[in-house]
Structures are given as C-alpha cells and as structure tokens.
Amino acid sequence: MTNGETGPNTLGRLFDALRHPYRRRILMLVSEHNPRDEEEFSVEDLATEDDDLELLTTELFHAHLPKLAEAGYIEWNEDTHTVRRGPNFDDIAPLLRLMHEHRDELPAGWP
Numbered sequence: 001m002t003n004g005e006t007g008p009n010t011l012g013r014l015f016d017a018l019r020h021p022y023r024r025r026i027l028m029l030v031s032e033h034n035p036r037d038e039e040e041f042s043v044e045d046l047a048t049e050d051d052d053l054e055l056l057t058t059e060l061f062h063a064h065l066p067k068l069a070e071a072g073y074i075e076w077n078e079d080t081h082t083v084r085r086g087p088n089f090d091d092i093a094p095l096l097r098l099m100h101e102h103r104d105e106l107p108a109g110w111p
Contacts, residue, residue, distance in 0.1 A: 003047065013071060014091065014092050014095060016071075017067070017071055017073055017092060018092070018095060018099075019067060020064065021046075021048075021062045022046050022056070022059065023064050023067065023068055024099070025045075025046050026064060026074070026083070026098060027047070027068065027073060027074070027092060027096055028099075028100065030074055030083060030084065030085055031085075031089075031093060031097075031100075034084050034085045035082045035083060035084035035085075036082065036083045036084070037081060037082055038076075038081035038082060039081065043056045043057050044061060048061070065083065068086075069086065070084040071086075071088060072087045072088030072089075073085075073086050073089050073091075073092050074086045074089070075087075079097060102110055
C-alpha cells in the first residue's frame with residue numbers, strides 16, 4: 001500500500017467506517033465483547049431521540065453492518081444472527097481505544 005488510497009486498511013477507510021455514529025457504536029460494542037448477538041444492536045440502543053427507528057432498522061441491516069463487514073472490521077453472520085470481530089478489526093482497534101480513552105474530550109455524538 002504505497003499510495004495511501006487503496007487497500008482494506010487505509011486511513012481513509014478507517015475514518016469512513018468511523019464516520020457514522022451507528023457504525024462507531026457497533027464497533028465499540030464489538031470491541032467490548034466478542035462475539036455479539038445481532039439482538040444486542042437494538043435500534044433503540046443505537047438511536048438518538050431524533051432518529052426514525054424504522055429508517056434506522058433498514059440502515060442497520062442494509063448499510064451499516066454490510067459496510068463494516070465488507071471492510072473486514074466485523075464478521076456478520078445473518079444465519080446465526082451474530083456479529084464478531086473481523087479479520088481487519090485489529091487495524092481499527094487502536095482508534096477505538098483512543099476514542100474510548102478520550103471520550104470526554106470528543107464532540108457530542110462520539111461514539
């Protein structure tokens with residue numbers, strides 16, 4: 001990886017995974033306990049008071065979980081309804097630790 005723009009572990013890809021609050025929350029949950037049942041990612045727990053729960057449910061299963069799985073940060077098994085750390089999770093783990101250790105200093109909405 002010489003140009004910094006391609007490959008599964010580029011900084012841009014890491015930040016893209018962390019860009020959305022739902023993905024940050026999913027990754028933080030998986031970093032705390034692995035594996036997780038899909039039920040542990042309830043839309044009520046991920047949502048803020050302004051979120052549309054129906055839209056969030058659709059986004060969770062059609063956008064956020066697939067995006068994290070495609071990047072290799074999680075493995076999402078739709079048959080067993082489990083989410084676990086993926087093969088590239090160790091690449092994003094230092095950023096998750098940094099966010100957790102400095103959560104009081106980060107802007108609202110993190111994770």
